[in-house]
Amino acid sequence: MSKPKILIVDDEESIRTQMRWALSADYEVLQASNRAEALSTMAMEEPSVVLLDLGLPPHTDSSVEGFAALSEIRSRWPITRVIVVTGNDEHDTALDAVSRGAHDFFAKPVEIADLEVLLRRNLQMVELERENLRLRKEIEEREGTEGRILGTSRPMVELMAMVDKVAHSEAPVLITGESGTGKELIARALHERSARARGPFVAINCGAIPENLLESELFGHEKGAFTGAHALNKGKVEYADGGTLLLDEIGEMPLHLQVKLLRFLQERTIERVGGHNLIEVDVRVVSATNIDLHEAILAKTFREDLFFRLNTVQLHLPPLRERSNDAALIANTVVQRYNGQHGTKITLTNEAFDAISAYEWPGNVRELLNRLNRALIVAGGERITPADLELAGRDQAPTIFDLRTARERVERAVIIKALEKNGGNISRAAVDLGTSRPTLHHLLNKYEITAREYTRA
Template sequence: MDEAATETCAGGETPASSAPPSSGPAVDRLALDAIYEIAKTFATAPDPIDEVPNILNVLSSFLDLRHAVLALLSEPGSEGAWGTVNPYTIAATAFVRDKAADPSEVIPDEVVRIVFRSGVPLVSFDLAEEFGPDAVPARLRGEGQTMIAVPLRDPERSHFVLGVLCAYRSHEDQRAGLSDLDVRVLTMVASLLEQALRFRRRIARDRERALEDTRRLLQSVSDQNGNKVPPISLDGIIGDSPAISEVIAQLRRVAPTRTPVLLRGESGTGKELFARAVHTQSDRSRGPFIRVNCAALSETLLESELFGHEKGAFTGANALKKGRFELADGGTLFLDEIGEISATFQSKLLRVLQEGEFERVGGTRTLKVDVRIVAATNRDLEDAVARGEFRADLYFRICVVPILLPPLRDRKSDIRPLAQLFLDKFNETNATNVRFAPDAFETICKCNFPGNVRELENCVNRAAALSDGEVVLGGELACRQGSCLSAELWRLQEGASPIGGLAVGRVVTPSIRRSVAERPVERELPPDPAESFPRRKTANTAREELIAAMEEAGWVQAKAARLLGMTPRQVAYALQKHGIEVRKI
């Protein structure tokens, strides 16, 4: 018995024959019956996605559309998310499959990519001929297959493609007009699924709103009883979430001491703000707070900036210059992006951190300073130490008290007060009186903000600057207009956006298919060896890393410069500095 005959419909009924009749009206009646069964299932489903396997079995039982598959874009942070081989997952199938298997084993990767990008249905009348024999799933090989794939759109934003619904039909079952009917049926099924998802989202949104109203009511009662807990505000740090409360508690405990602090967290979490808080809460608050961005300076300039230089120490040193360590004497020195300094400079920095002594560049007199070090990084220093890129002794010197700053997505209750703060700053700076409507705040509070607080501030300023009136509506936000960079980045598929720009309901013709397939896709190029090396802005490169890059580039200095993110002149200088002889190949 073949696979289609073993699959049963969701309503428990099986047509008399597993193969559709040859007459047109009979096939149309079966299609109508299938849509009716599918609509009934979606109407009562608490989770539409969980019912999709039953829906796919209905298509197999009524219309003999076999091996049906639903592929959805991966959610950020989940298994199979962006950056992996396939940025989509198989959400449902009409058959049993190994979940650990690659998605391309049940649906051709190139077909999925085309539908995601074009946003229109695709029909491949001979899958093996058009996309190669390997594109045909293993269980369907041995006979010709027609593939029909239609897009599944975002229920809230129809121009976003969230998934692909596809099914196969054997060449033995081909009749005139049957493929057109298959496209219409699958498109209707996708529309029913979109409507079910929209309804479920609205229910979830109403539930969240009810829970929020209940929380506010309880908070109001607590305030009236005199139990109001004021939001935490410490030197510009605002928030009342458990994550930020724990960080501030750690900060208050460690600030009065002289212990070095290492602030860790993603870019945009406000590491400099927390470093200033450590300084102002300490007994050094009357002393200077000096900041240095270690990633913005080359090794030579960084040494001069931190230690200073004597007059005539090098070309252009026309006068004595005090370094940041001298300027921070009696106060706090904030070393931002400390994970980016070179191995050579790490040894120089270690001495001053251990002994509090150093010499200016070009000088011989030893200077002694009393400086508290607060460092910050968004790198995995433990991994860098394991790979020999960061000195272990320096790591243990700066990482005495590590404080992990939570990303904004882990402290969502702080988004609203932060957004209001940024809006107030915008109004004060620009002499305006812009306000956010409730739906605008609601939309902002649901964002993940991968750029964290910095991205939130940019989002608020953009919305306030582009608003047509004094009230910013939810529809005016970038994410609601399809122009939010973060929202687009979540949907990047192998270097190209899956947002469809063609008319809904058109079937992809061979010419359209070729034009879509020929669009430049970064991931289709051979892997760039530069991904193996950290990008740098200077000639501050370790000897081993430089040799590795030169060998990867076949000892071509221009290519090695591209791999390292340097200029050919910087590579030539680094080769001369380390005494590396250029090989002739």
């Protein structure tokens, strides 16, 4: 049985050596002396626990670098447990670290017996988290995406009909939509309904991986390609061979990697970092973004030729505020599933349904699910109220709804006026409105406006 991996991040070699010597019998001990080394090791090894000294270079006399490392580790590896190391007189700093996401702390000088207690406790929590994820994945695989994409609103019905049509094609698909709308679920639905359904579905978030590691994560690396590359490592593209690759947050990809991605899309071959052999890979590429790539092209942060390669088919996922009644449907379904799994009889009150329907949901479906999951855990009784969802005291909801309705009426009228002025020409109307053509197409669908009705005879 393999040993649990722990990572020691400390700029003092003597401390790293002491802890490695004391812990190596029970753990695979990894080491890093600064934030960059720590993140590189995290990406390659994914240890269960990190022992993080907050006084890292180049700011060893403060916690700035340590807090930055803590933030990145918690953001990118949420299951990994972080135990911070502080001086004896830095109790407030330790508490600050816990408030920022650290799971535990201990003070120097290191008492190995105390440290081993902390490690065992945190490793148990990691195993519980992994087991929960495994069970959740089993449930999701049994249900498939069919059971997780919820919505009876017109935009969602039309979107899923389009997913059915596009799934059987090999064409690249670009999924657009605000953060939290469920773009990865749509990508999975495309995969599960395609001829590649028996192959792998591999997702990579281009915005969550440091620029210096992203190329290796995508295309892999050969042994010795760079410091810390102790073995050959396949990238996400290779792992997706025979299946579907989702490039999430594609708009965050650095320009030099966009060139390499474009070459792969054209030639269907890759070259690992530090390698010289061309490797043929058969994948369908789906990308997703929450930014306007047309604006990114104008800002010269995204290549136009890559955009055209990725945007053969575009699917737009509307925000939850534009999907009438879907929020209440999702909420009710989540609660019923929870009851089925836990043998409970929890219900949403009428006031809770009203609050859910009235709220704007700036964080979209992700925010709704987070509020519901929290309410299901902490609600004392069998009824979830607006207060349990932290939506209480929003008596202004009808006003918000009225303002939104008024805003939408004005927006619709302005679009119609632009179409009338330009004889139904969408491109010219988009220029007048100061928006992109795809965005205007989305608004036309939203407001059920047919451009050809304004074509001049």
